[in-house]
Amino acid sequence: MKKIVSTVMSAAMVASLSLPVAIGVSGTAEAKGHKYCHKVATKYANKKTNKKVFINTLVGVGVGAAIGNVFGGKKTTVAGAAVGGGVGMVSGSAKWDKYYWTAYDQCRED
Numbered sequence: 001m002k003k004i005v006s007t008v009m010s011a012a013m014v015a016s017l018s019l020p021v022a023i024g025v026s027g028t029a030e031a032k033g034h035k036y037c038h039k040v041a042t043k044y045a046n047k048k049t050n051k052k053v054f055i056n057t058l059v060g061v062g063v064g065a066a067i068g069n070v071f072g073g074k075k076t077t078v079a080g081a082a083v084g085g086g087v088g089m090v091s092g093s094a095k096w097d098k099y100y101w102t103a104y105d106q107c108r109e110d
Contacts, residue, residue: 060088
């Protein structure tokens, strides 16, 4: 009798431990992979922001050059253009990151 009870208890314990593992594996297997979502999110962010980053950089260069020209000569104009272009690019890159992570999170949830 003791042997039967021990066998039944062992089987019940194995079954109770294997059920959460099976549920956890099946839940993660259905989620889309990191590489797939990375590609989808990158494509989406590039599509949404490529022109915007370029335009922000050009506007930054123009505004920086104008401000540099007001404050000094040729060197200041070039420095202002460089700083303005960098600021414009950073501004556009922040938007790219926003679009990327939104699309990535949405992909992983679906």
